[in-house]
Amino acid sequence: MNRWVAVAALAALGGCATGPTPVDVTRFSLGPVSERGTVAVEAAPGSPATMEFGAYSSAVARELGRIGFSPTGQIGQSLYVAVVDARTDQRERIGNGSPVSVGIGGGTGGFGSGLGGGISFGLGGHRGRSVTASQLFVQLKRRADGSVVWEGRARGEAGGRDADLLPERMAAALFRDFPGESGRTISVR
Numbered sequence: 001m002n003r004w005v006a007v008a009a010l011a012a013l014g015g016c017a018t019g020p021t022p023v024d025v026t027r028f029s030l031g032p033v034s035e036r037g038t039v040a041v042e043a044a045p046g047s048p049a050t051m052e053f054g055a056y057s058s059a060v061a062r063e064l065g066r067i068g069f070s071p072t073g074q075i076g077q078s079l080y081v082a083v084v085d086a087r088t089d090q091r092e093r094i095g096n097g098s099p100v101s102v103g104i105g106g107g108t109g110g111f112g113s114g115l116g117g118g119i120s121f122g123l124g125g126h127r128g129r130s131v132t133a134s135q136l137f138v139q140l141k142r143r144a145d146g147s148v149v150w151e152g153r154a155r156g157e158a159g160g161r162d163a164d165l166l167p168e169r170m171a172a173a174l175f176r177d178f179p180g181e182s183g184r185t186i187s188v189r
Contacts, residue, residue: 020158020165020189021156021157021158022156022187022188023154023169023173024154024155024156025174025187025188026153026186027182029179029182030150032179033150033179035079036067036068036069037069037079037080038069038072038074038079039064039071039082039140040071040075040077040078041057041082041084042075042081042082043083048087050088052086052167053084053086057084059170060136060138060171060174060175061082062171063171063172064082064175078143079143080140080143080149081140082140083139083141084136084138085136087134087135088132088133088135088166090132091130092130131157132158133156134155134157134166135154136153136167136170152174154173156170156173173188176188
């Protein structure tokens with residue numbers, strides 16, 4: 001099949017999609033995290049102090065509570081530390097509102113890392129509405145020795161009013177079926 005025909009088919013399917021775009025999630029763990037306990041949610045070094053970051057860290061704390069941890073605001077006294085980094089960017093959606101884009105990018109992955117990046121450009125003819133593209137990184141560490149027992153990253157995007165729901169959607173996707181299959185990337189609607 002001609003490469004451009006395949007790209008056009010993907011663009012057509014993207015224009016027909018309903019509902020929010022999926023959140024792509026990758027997680028790494030040493031196995032089941034059987035011991036639950038208190039957890040303090042902290043910003044990763046260099047993480048931007050923005051209102052959006054506050055929404056993401058609150059969403060992470062709620063999800064940790066849902067899966068059996070006890071979020072606490074007492075820094076230095078918790079069993080675990082959840083180190084959170086959230087990055088958002090605004091861009092114009094190109095085309096007829098289709099979220100389909102062709103991307104060129106790269107990143108590092110594996111246990112103990114999680115930085116990535118990429119450049120993307122949309123398919124279509126005219127500029128549309130603004131889209132929020134977001135990345136959420138979380139490392140769950142034992143406070144006593146600083147060892148990472150679990151980490152995950154999520155990538156998603158949303159436009160319009162759906163952008164306000166992105167922190168909750170991404171945190172819920174990241175912690176779905178915790179701890180998840182290590183090293184596997186899944187798409188969560």
